[in-house]
Amino acid sequence: MKITILSGKGGTGKTTVATNLALSLNNAQFLDADVEEPNSYIFVKPNFADRKELVWREVPKIDQEKCTNCQECVEFCEYNALASFGNDLMVFPELCHSCGGCKHICPEGAIIEDNKEAGQIKWTPDVNGLEFWQGELNIGEISAVPVIEQLKEHINEEKTVIMDAPPGTTCPTVEAAIDSDYCIIVTEPTPFGLHDLKMAVEVVKKLDKPYGVIINRSENDANQIIEDYCTAEDIPILLRIPFKRQIAELYSEGFPFIEELPEWQERFKEVLGEIEKVIE
């Protein structure tokens, strides 16, 4: 079973939920797909040793001998990753989205593929019983999708997979969620939280995934704004994590709060039980 943890924006507690949930379960695999800023390792504390693989993406390379400087590829590329200087055609790999279109349309067969390093993947087979994988996007890279795609190739179907998705509602988030069995959207009880929750709900609806909500920094008075929306939309609220000083302090010190508040392990296990009932 694959569960993706989403949030409409950063800073809502997505990583808190993902790490505490994963560490509460038996036989779980964790994938940190928030590849622009992976920070689950702070709480899980894996030792990657030298377990690392590189992620490559294809960019065009021009065979200047064959190129007639016809400009067709320059006009075709919507990302301005190709430009002509005198008789030479130049490629700007940082702007290239690796769509492959220029190679396809070149009438001279003058475009060949080259590889550019996009990021890396690190892993450790066992940290406190958890199999842990982390994707990292290189600085300056234009798209997180190739790293997430390669990270997902390591999904262990024998385990309960918890994936920490990139925040937001753009392509990398969709890539992380698209083949999940269930999505958990983490939100906070504020007007901004509600706004971003609605955007995340639109994404999981379009993906046609079963989903539920976890309210982080939950407070009785403030929660109503989220509770009303979820009731109206018939969205299950799976858990309410209270706005407590102790939880905030543990977070700031880099500790999963289930270590100090072990009763929450049972609550996270109950969340998994609720999800299993929906999926079966």
Ligand code: SF4
């Ligand atoms: S389409 Fe081919 S031949 Fe034309 S400018 Fe581009 S690489 Fe050169």
Ligand code: SF4
């Ligand atoms: S692969 Fe696509 S994005 Fe990259 S240079 Fe060619 S047309 Fe542009």
